[in-house]
Structure formats: C-alpha cells, structure tokens
Amino acid sequence: MAHHDVLPSVPTQLLIGGKWTDSSDGARTDVVDPATGQTLCSVADATPADGQAAVAAAVAAQRDWAATPARERGEILRRAYEAIIADVDRFATIITLEMGKPLAEARGEAKYAAEFLRWFSEEAVRLDGHFGHTPDGNSRAMVLAQPVGPCLLITPWNFPLAMGTRKIGPAVAAGCTMVLKPAPQTPLASLALASVLSEAGLPDGVLNVVTTNRAAEVVEPMLTGGDIRKLSFTGSTEVGRLLLAQAATKVVKTSLELGGNAPFIVLDDADLDRAVEGAVTAKMRNMGEACTAANRFFVHESVAEDFAGKLAERMGALTVGSGLESTSQVGPLIDPDGLSKVTELVDDAVAKGARVVVGGTAPDGPGYFYQPTVLADVHPDSDLCRTEIFGPVAAIQTFTDVDDAVARANDTEWGLVGYLFTQDLDKAFRVSEAMEVGMVGLNAGIVSNPATPFGGVKQSGIGREGGRVGIEEFLEHKLIVMPR
Template identity: 70%
Template sequence: MTEVLTQLFIGGAWVDAADGATMPVDDPATGEILCHVADAGPKDARLAEEAAVQAQAEWARTAPRARSEILRRAHEIILERTDELAHLMTSEMGKPLAEARGEVAYAAEFFRWFSEEAVRIDGGCGTLPDGRNRMLLSRRPVGPCLLITPWNFPLAMGTRKIGPAIAAGCTMILKPAPQTPLSSLALAGILKEAGLPDGVLNVVTTSRAGEVCEPLLRGGRIRKLSFTGSTAVGRLLLAQCADTVVRTSMELGGNAPFIVFDDADLDVAVDGAMVAKMRNMGEACTAANRFFVHRSVAGEFGRRLAERMGALVVGPGTRGGVDVGPLIDANGRAKVEELVADAVERGAEVLVGGRRPEGPGNFYPPTVLAGVDPASRLMDTEIFGPVAAILTFDDEDEVLRRANDTPWGLVGYVFTQGLDRGLRVSEGLEVGMVGLNTGLVSNPAAPFGGVKQSGLGREGGRVGIDEFLEYQYVAVPVR
C-alpha cells in the first residue's frame, strides 16, 4: 500500500495546517486511532481560496480535450489502485472490502463519464424573432467552487463533484468529512499525478467546518457551493450563501419509502430490499427507511427479509466473509439504538437483530421490525443504520399519501408486477428518483437528486455538468 497522505493540498503542494493543528482519524471497527491529519483553520482556507481564484482564468481557457484527458487518466489510475484505495476506505469508514471495491469502481466511473461530457459542452446560434439581431450562446465555467462531501461514500462523493467541476473548467476547494479525509487526500494525489494543474483542486481537511467554510461563502470570491449532507446543515449553508448569492446545489437527507404491493414478486422485492436497505450498512441517503408492505403479504415478506438479514455476517470490514461492517461512530450507533428502542416501546416486534453486540467497535446487527407504529420516531427520522421498519397498508391511495407525508423527497422504491400500477405510483411519489422493481438507483449516467427538503439540483448524468456552467448570451446586429 502506498503512503497515506495526511497534509493539506493547497496550490499543488502538500502543507501542514498554518497553526500546526492535527486531528485524529479513527478506525470505526476498533475505536483506535489510525493516524492524524492536518486540521485546517481560517488561514488555510484563505490560502486555498487564493490558489483557486488565481488558477481560475487559465484553467477556464484550457482546451476541453485537455480537461477530458486528465479525467480519463485519473479514472485509469483509480482502477489500477482499486485494492489499496478499498483498504484505505474500509480502514477509515468501516464498509466491507467488497463494498469498498465496488465504490472504487463507481467513483472512477464519474471521472470517465465527465471526461466524455467535457468535450460536449455546447452553445447555440440563431436569429432573434425581430430579425435585427443574431443570438450567440456560449457556456462558461461558473468559477471557483466549494465542494463539501460526506463520510459515507468518501471516494465516490468526491469524484461526483470534482468530475463535473474539472470538465466545466472550474477550480475548487474540497472539504471532506472529518471522519474520512484519507480517501479525499488520496484522490488529490491521483489527480496531481494525472496532470491536473496546481491550484485547480485544493483539499482542506478540518474539524472546524464553520470557521473554514463560512468566510469562504460570505467572502464573494467563491461562486458555487456543492454540498452533500444533512438537511439541517444544508439550510445553514444556504443562509450563508445568500449574502453573495452563491450558486448552490445540494443533495440532502432522505426518508425513502419502500412499497411492496400484493402482486409483487416477493423474491424480487426481498432482493431489492437487501440492496436498498443494506448498501453501506444502511448509511446512505438512498437507503430504504419506511417499508410499506400490503397487508396480505406483509407476514411473508417480513419472514423472508428477516431470514436474509439474519444470515449476514457482522464484523470488521477488512476481515474476509464479512457482509456488514461497523457504523461510522458511537453517536451514529446510539441514534440507531434509540430509534429501535422507541419503536419497540410503541409495540413493534423484533423479527431479527435489535441488540448491539458486546465488544469494541461501532457494530449494530441487521434488524427487522414488524408492526411498527406510524408514530414511531424512525418514521420521520433518517435511520442511517441497518434497520428495516415494516408497516402495512391496504390500498394504493393510502400508501401514496403516507409515503409522501414527509418533508423529504430523495428516492422511493416500488415493487409490483403491474406496469400500469408501477408507472402510476412512481409518478405519484414526490421524489426525485424511483427504483421500480429494483433497489439500486445510483448510476453516474443518471441524474441524482431530490425534491422538497432533499435538495436542489442534480449530480451525474448529462445534466450534472450544468451545475458548474453559466450561459452567456451575445447579441450581434444583423448587417
């Protein structure tokens, strides 16, 4: 395994925090400290901002093909280093190595996708209706960006934001989550190796997010914020962006409904539930949170799901044969425990799991709850853990009303063998994405994002680069 990078990356150089501060990175499987990384403060943020601002004009003039080739080389380097990147990710985040390897491939694909989009940035030309002027349209990079990524997909969330920014010709400051900075620093090293010019990407790892980010957003030189994280933090950042009208795109919290109709193929539905619930130990904004199952099949669905969940092996992600790693930290596990306890107190039946194991690490077993009271806290709280909460319903109108009764609207899942019903219910769900008879919706070629309080804008797909581009219109008189 190559050297673990632990310094800030500013202006193409690896540097310590200006005040010498460091912060620990913990192994969630043991609670032990893996290493210490630089803990940036306001001075470091200003240096990163200056580097991004100074690099912006020249980077914007770089040929689209040159930007494309940098992304393509980075894509290839990531794939060549799949094993070492997967081990690094598992060490700091906890997911099993098999899942980590899958994330490496997923992350690399964003760079390949946006390497292809970089050379397809278009404009337009036409005559205006009055006939006196021609209209020339071009698309320009929005300018220096602040990218804030979460801990649950530490490599893929970086490439999903960095890829379109590079393709569009934007410079950037990346602030990764303090729990998982190592994957982001490794990504910076790969991009430098791939030929990214100094100052285009700057990485500031910090435990002092407010001190670092707020001055950047209020200072007037950052022109774009891309944030993935909780709705509560997203609201705060939107307020900070208001004074200087920073352009924003946000992928926020979710409360995904998983709907199983009476005509569903239960084998397909249970397979979909395992993916939608257990990907990343349930620590995903796309994770199925509320399982609405038709009363006539709820018992059988719950039995099958509990059998599958109970067969999963829990343990350190680096150990062979492990299916479920630890949750990110003690607070994350405590939240899951509290939500399960509240549901049980309100009458939910534990079909499997429901009690954390003894010993070190932030482990929690895959858990299935049946007969959940709709008033339970986990019905309006993002669980972010391996807990499936089953409720019953009787008809289509009822389940749509209950599924939409939430301020969030990221993703929903629908299982039915009726095409008309599947499309009708999908269109009736107030969400940005729907998995129809599938538990996996994420794909770099598809637009990812939500409605209501689940976010603004889209990442990935053909529209993902739009968030980093502005239109310019030039009127040319017809002579």
C-alpha cells in the same frame, strides 16, 4: 496487501496551490477506524486562514484553467480514472479502514467513483453553445457555456471517494477550480484522490483540499468572502439549510444533496423474492448509512408477514464484522453517535409496539456495530418513521389501499428516492408518478449511476449530480446578441 501498509501512501497534509502543507497553527485531527475505535493516523486540521489560502489558490488558478482546452481537461480525468481502476484494492482498503464498509462494497465504491471521472472526461468536450436568430428576425443570438468559477465542494463520510469524484469530475470538465472539504471522519480517500489527480496532470491550484475538524469556522468565511461562485454540498438537511443561508449573502450558485427518508412500497402483486432482494440492497448497502437507503417499508397487508419473514431470514444471515475480514458483509456504523442514534430509534419503535423479527441489538465492542434488524408492526408515530435511520434497520408498516400508501410515503419533508415493487404496469407508472421524489427504483433496489441524474425534491436538495445535466451545475450560459 497488508491493510495498514496503504496508509503511508496517503498524504496527511493540506493541499493548497499544489503544495502539501501543515495547517497554519500546526493542529492535527485523528482519523479513527470504526471497526476498532482505534486511531489510524492524524491529518492536518485546517484553520480559517488555511481555508482562505485555499480559496485564494483556486482564484489564482481559475483564468488559466478555464482557458485550458477541453480535450486536455478530459484527458486528465481519463488518466485519473485509469489510475484508480488500476489501484482499486488500495482505494478500497483506505475506504474500509476509515469508514468501515466491507472490502467488497469498498471495491464497488472505488469503481463507481472512478466511473464519474470517466463519464465527465467524455462530457468535457460536449459543452455546446448555441447560435440562432431571434424570432422577430432582427438579431443574432449566441449562447456560450462558461465555467461558473471557483467552487467549494463539501463531501460526507459515507461514500468518501465517490462523493468527491461526483463533484470534482464535472468541475474539472467544466473548467472550474475547486476547494474540497471532506468529512472529518473520512479525509483519507479524498487526500489519496487529490494525489492521483495531481499525478494525472491536474495543474497546481485547480484542486485544493482542506481537511478540518472546525468546519463551521472554516467554511463560513469561504462562502461569504465573495470569491467562491459555486457551492456543492452533500450531507444532512440541517447543515444544508445553514449553508444555503450563508451562500445567500453573496448569491453563490448552490447545489445540495441532502437527507432522505426513502419509502419502499410492496404491492400485493409484487414478486416477493425480487422485492426481498431489492429490500436487502436498498436497506443494507453501506450498512444502511446512505441517503438512498430504504427507510420506511410499506407492505400490503396480504403479503406483509411473508415479506417480513423472508427479509428477516436474509438479513439475519448476514455476517457482521470488521470490513477488512473477507467474510464480513456488514461493517460497523461510523462512530459512537451513529450507533447510539440507531439504538435509540429501535428502542423507541419497540416501546411504541413494534415487534423485533430479527436483530434489535448492538453486539459487545470493540467497534460500533449493530445487528441487521427487521421490525414489524411499526407504529407511524415512531421516531424512525420521521428520521433518517442511517443504520441496518428495516421498519415495516402495512397498508390495504395503494393511494393511502402513497400518501403516507409522501408524508415527509424529504423526497430523494422511493422504491416500488409491483408487476402491474399501470400501477407501476401511476405510483412512480405520484411519489414526491427525485428518483424511483421500480422493481430495483439501487438507482445510482454516473450516467444518470441523481438528486431529490423538497428538503432532499437542489440540483442534480451525474448524467448529462450534472455538468450544468458548474456552468453559466452567456448570451451575446448582435443586430442582423
């Protein structure tokens, strides 16, 4: 498939009430290829009025959609799953063009994204209620699971297809209508997904898609208008706090998947080769542009030099280039801001005493590339220890005492995921239990799976996505009490 041949197959308008339409003021916003800095195409740039029209369409469709049999809702998701799997290369190309990740990773994302649709197609018919008697024997109690109502789904640019399906899947299965606002950098995967869902039989108005470069103006009136009953947001903690405050004005049910600052702890008894492989996976997936990316490496001082050397050898051997090139293993960062942030963080760490083992520079353009980088002897006061790096930089600190490593790992406002490498069963459980995170990769560099709950603690978010609990976020439980 010629890479740019996929673009004409992707709608570039807003989807409101089942109709593809231009923004009310005719504005459009460009989508840029981060590997070249060149414009790929433009999409409709929604106004606040368009956002309100999308909410109205979701409200209008809610009653009939909630009454649609669960099996029918599940079958729509199943058909959409099969359509994406049959068209993986097209979806992968779209993801790579707008977001930059290598095609092999983009194919992985497309399959992962589709898997959420399959998982929740199976959950749609398992929305069990409850019938029983109160403990005093005087009443019957019935509990019904019902859809929460119209939802606002806001997704980030780093997994442009999977973050959509992770929210749309459970919403469809639960019987909720939706307004989806994808990230302005990567709207194309969401538009292609909406097209597939329509073809799979999703009724008009159930999913509405609003692409916009004016998020603050468009989102706030949606959240504070009183018709949206559920917000699901994936993005930065900073924006999450803002949306949480807006959602509070109408007490909107909220789930937030926010930033991370993942610790990666290597104990002295770890299988070092396995730890290095896990580190490459946990650090380099998506060029490090993932909230689950390993950020702060805490390595026992007895193995730190070995670990840094092996990791530098693996990361230094990775091929950097456009994601469309078959040899590319590391694509560009998302935009000039992403690149300058990584550059500044590395420069700051080096100024505070860090040693560059490999990388540490941005190659000449075009595109927003940064070399895979390993820093040793990183000072804890370095900015990259307190900030989500969102780039291909592994920053290594050392420790001698396990409890000290855990305390330092927990010394952050975030708590999404932590990684631990050890062959000692007792330490494996003790440290896993002590880490203040929502997920632990134990001798594993990847934790995400559609069949398991994903989410964090502290300022990494509220609620869980995926797994059996993922659909609960889109349901209310109604109690009906009747005397015996």
